[in-house]
Amino acid sequence: MRELINNKIRTSGDVRFPLYDKAEKLGVFTAEKGWLISAPTATGKSHIGIEVIKRNLPKKPRMETFLYLVSYKALAEEIYAKLKKELPPETRINIKTGDYDRPFIPTETDVLVATYESIDGMIQQGIEFYPSIVVADEISIISDDHRGAKIESLISYLAKFKSGTKLYALSAVLSAPERIAKWLGTELLLGNEEDRPVKLEIKCLLIPKGKKIATIRKLIKNGLSQGNFLIFCETKREVEKLCSELKNIVAASMTSREIREVKELAIQLKNEFPYLVDIPELITKGVAYHHADLEVDLRNRIEEAFRQKKIKVVVATTTLSAGVNLPARFVIVRDVTRHEAGRRKLLPISEMVNMLGRAGRPGHDKLGTGYFFVPKEKANQRSYKEFISKVKKCKVEELNSQIPKSMTNVLHFILATAARFKGITRDDLISVYNTTLWGFEHPLKRPFLSSEKLTSRIREVLKPPRGGVKIDQTSIRIAGNVLYAKGGSKQYEITISEEKCTCECPAFTYRGGICKHIRQLQYDAIIGDIGKKNPEAKTIAIASFKSTGLKRDPMYMLSVGVDLLLNWKFLEEKNGKLLITRDGRQALVNYLLEMEHVRLLRDRIKKGETVKNEEDIIRWAIEDYTIPEDETTRSGLPEVLAQAIWKHIKNQPYKQILPKRWIKPFLDAKDKLNQIFNAYLAFCPKENKMLAQLIRTARRRVHYGCTKELLPLMVLDIEEINDVLKAEKLFQNGIKNVNDLSRVYYEELSELLKISQDEARKAVQKAKNIVKLVSEFSGDRAQLGILAARTGVKVDALLDYLLPKEVAERLRY
Structure with missing residues (x-):
């Protein structure tokens, strides 16, 4: 029986996977050690991961759970289906993705398939479980600009801080696999093109x-x-x-x-x-x-x-x-x-x-x-x-840590660490840092820097120029996220920001973008009088650190990061432990925006300004598009794009509003406004349901480019009518929602919208299907994602427009 099982796993048709045989000879399936398996696509890596789980399932203690982690929900569903097929029918298998809200009870789960973000969310919520085997698929995703930093710190946590865990990290060909195996503390199984059956x-x-x-x-x-x-x-x-x-x-x-x-x-x-x-x-x-x-x-x-x-x-x-x-x-x-x-x-x-x-x-x-x-x-x-x-040549990128690439990533790492460990001391933060790929390559020793020693470290790193440069204190000003000043005997204009630093002096050009004036301004803003008088200047100087070309100091970044998060109240310190606050948890969700920007959006919601309708929310978002110049002035969205947004939400297609050269910036602006609305929602108090509804409506009006009245039609995302001018014509003819649309004769719809009868038939049929599926919905939250997939309507739109109000309220809150 075992040989039959093995052949089933390591072959496809009559073709054997050579990589599977290599794994067998090396003892990969015994789970005595962790393994990094780096091999080309289509060599059977996922088969090996499944077989590791299958072989070790009979000896798994009841309190332990096997994890299979993936980067996308579609892959999670694929692996879940394979495991259901391969494992004994009595095996208790669960799945956690953004679409599946099934309860996870560790003692009642043998195998859990999940996306990286889903499992991290569970850990941060304090759910206790014991993952004795973790299969981590496609770990090359830690090089991703947006998700990589979070996934790197999660994998480090599972590999180093979950006692007895054996990590099986799967990846396509890596450029330096020995380095990654050493970081993870695993053995290494290498595949090559010869291991491809085809x-x-x-x-x-x-x-x-x-x-x-x-x-x-x-x-x-x-x-x-x-x-x-x-x-x-x-x-x-x-x-x-x-x-x-x-x-x-x-x-x-x-x-x-x-x-x-x-x-x-x-x-x-x-x-x-x-x-x-x-x-x-x-x-x-x-x-x-x-x-x-x-x-x-x-x-x-x-x-x-x-x-x-x-x-x-x-x-x-x-x-x-x-x-x-x-x-x-x-x-x-x-x-x-x-x-x-x-x-x-x-x-x-x-x-x-x-x-x-x-x-x-x-x-x-x-x-x-x-x-x-x-x-x-x-x-x-x-x-x-x-x-x-x-x-x-299939020459993939070298796997590098994304955590130090921005201060926002560093802040996310600190917050996530505080959440996973339910609080952490500053010294222990150093220990956690050392388990990341970043820390593996730039290890630190305890203790964590005190405020006094941090000042000394900044002096060591920045080292102001010999003799010093005088910065004109009266010239200091902040515009957007840029600190301006004049300095030196000739009063050169100096700017520093996260994006770049500039100076008018000749040395700035021939020294490759750094000069003594920039160094002096950074020094004074971080530890001198400028920063003491203006904390915003200090924040900008900290963010500009990477732009100077100076060597990045991990201890500096961690120490300053902790101070920033405490000042922003994303962290609090009690009994020597750094604890994540509710606002800190919400900040973790909005990883597409700079952390400082998220903090300012949080402050907007916390002020509790009075709003009349969703257009007030849109006005907020336009004002908050960029980090404000100061406490009273907001730089906001460029005027030409702001005007286009206001026209767009009144049923004017953007291609009719803007010349061609402005279309791409306009679409980029819509994407960023969507992120801003999401941040507003994250910080909106649960009890303020009216404000949350206004934010959702504002977000949809900007996304679809329509008035509020057309949203019940636009959120259906029916391709044949998903055009604001068509929706407007439907509304004017008494077709205002999915029920109205489902009752229209497709011949009449074809004539009304000047579309083919085939397109009209499809649109009406889709509407009928949505009505039927919604009427049959059981009200079970676990089925809500499936309803969204079947109807093609997003979950939040189902809750706001299609489901009965009492059902929607229960599922949302």
């Missing part, structure tokens, strides 16, 4: 502007006879749009037998998931889309049909790149950039390698081919040249 070739295609879809059609036409296609796009909307554009060319290649099979499948799916509208029709053409908003059972059916080659082409978001097992003969990465933090960024090499590594089906193909598209006009840019070369 060989991989990677090709870069230079695409002229506007030719992406034509190129994809050509590749599909030439390649479908050899096998199926998996295509990655950036957004869910683009995924669904591309499916529609490809359906006819795929259908033209299908045999009569294949057409019968997909029609039967479409009927089955329609019976199993009666709320579906477009997916069954797409499947009859041999195509389907796949993203995190589809419920897990539906995704599983699509994946199975794809493996059986009934579905020829699947178009997916990059969620699949995190490890969902869906190999294809051909993989196309259409979009190699992502919109992040207000700008376009090339995807991480590790993510590209993961996606392209899906090419090649074990047991079916001898070769897998991965294509990635690069805009032809950008191919000669240095950044793109390096990107292309590294992707072709």
Whole structure:
């Protein structure tokens, strides 16, 4: 029986996973030691993680829990389904993601599958459990700009502070795996391309502007006879749009037998998931889309049909790149950039390698081919040249700590540590720091710096110039997040901020962006009279530390971070322990904004200003768009964008308001305003339900660009009518909500909105499905995420617009 189980795990069809055999020989499955397993995509790493759990389950003490941690909820659902299939039926398996609110009772859970953020939230809430085995999938995510710092400190906590825990860290190829294994305190299992059952070739295609879809059609036409296609796009909307554009060319290649099979499948799916509208029709053409908003059972059916080659082409978001097992003969990465933090960024090499590594089906193909598209006009840019070369060579980024990359990350680390340990002394904070990758590479010794010693350390690090430079005290001023001053014999203008430091003196240019005037201003602002008179100047000087080119001092950053958090009341100190406050817990949630910005948004809510309607909240957000100049002045959103927002929320499409050059800054501004609204909600007192409702309404009006009256239609996110001008016309004709829409004849809707009858039919059918699903909802919070997936309506919109008021109140509060 054991041999049968082993073969099932380490093979796919008739193809063995060599990496599994390596693991067997090294004793990986005994759980006597922790392991870092670094190997290319599609070599069977997740199979090894599952088998570790499976083999050690019979000897697991009842009080212990095995964890399988993943980076995305879609992958959590995939692993959960695999474990349900592989483990004995009596095994108590649970799942925790943003979509699943099932209660977690450690003594009643053998195996828990969770996203990193979900498990961290449980730990910070004080839930006690004993994870004797932790499988941490795709740990390369600690290099992520936004999530990496939090996940790094979580993995450190689990590896070092949970007694008896054996960590199994899984990753695609790392550039320095020995270094990471040493940090984690694990053994190392290395895989290589020879461990892939199917060989991989990677090709870069230079695409002229506007030719992406034509190129994809050509590749599909030439390649479908050899096998199926998996295509990655950036957004869910683009995924669904591309499916529609490809359906006819795929259908033209299908045999009569294949057409019968997909029609039967479409009927089955329609019976199993009666709320579906477009997916069954797409499947009859041999195509389907796949993203995190589809419920897990539906995704599983699509994946199975794809493996059986009934579905020829699947178009997916990059969620699949995190490890969902869906190999294809051909993989196309259409979009190699992502919109992040207000700008376009090339995807991480590790993510590209993961996606392209899906090419090649074990047991079916001898070769897998991965294509990635690069805009032809950008191919000669240095950044793109390096990107292309590294992707072709699968040369992933070195895994580096993100914690010291910004003071905000350091503050998050301190807050999360205080939450996980239910309070921590300053000296113990040093011990925790040393367990992180940051601390592993820059270890510190106790004791934590006292205020006096901190001053000495700052003197050592900053070292003001010999003889000193006189800063004109009368010239000190703050604008936004910039400290201005004049200094030196010639009264040079000096500025310091987190983004950059400048000085008018000649030395600033030829010394590479640092000079004695900047050093003196920093010194005076942090430990001198300037900082004592103006705490805001001290904060800016601290944040500017990374911009000077000076060596970063971890003890300095930790010490100053603790002082800042105490001053902001995100921490409090009692009996020698640093304790996280309620506001501190809320600040942890808003990790996309600078911590200082979050503090100012908190202060806005705490002031308890009177508001009349949601437009007052929008006015707040516009004023609070940037960090204020001082206590009485707010710099806010640039005027041209602020005016556009006010027009946009009154049903004016932004493309009609703004010239083309302003559209991207406008969309970036909407993203940041959304983060500001989220911060307002986080700090809104639970008892102030009216204010919370106004904030949610403000957030939606900015997001959808409409008046309050149109929101009941816009929140349905029905693509065929998800346009403010169409929604306005519906409203004017008495169709004001989902119930009204569900009762309209699609022929009348087609005529009213000037859309095709097919589009109108889909819109009405989607509305009918939403009404039906909402009426059947049991009121169980654990099912709320599933209802959102089935209806396509976000959870908070379900609560505000679709569910009965008493049910919504109970579920929300």
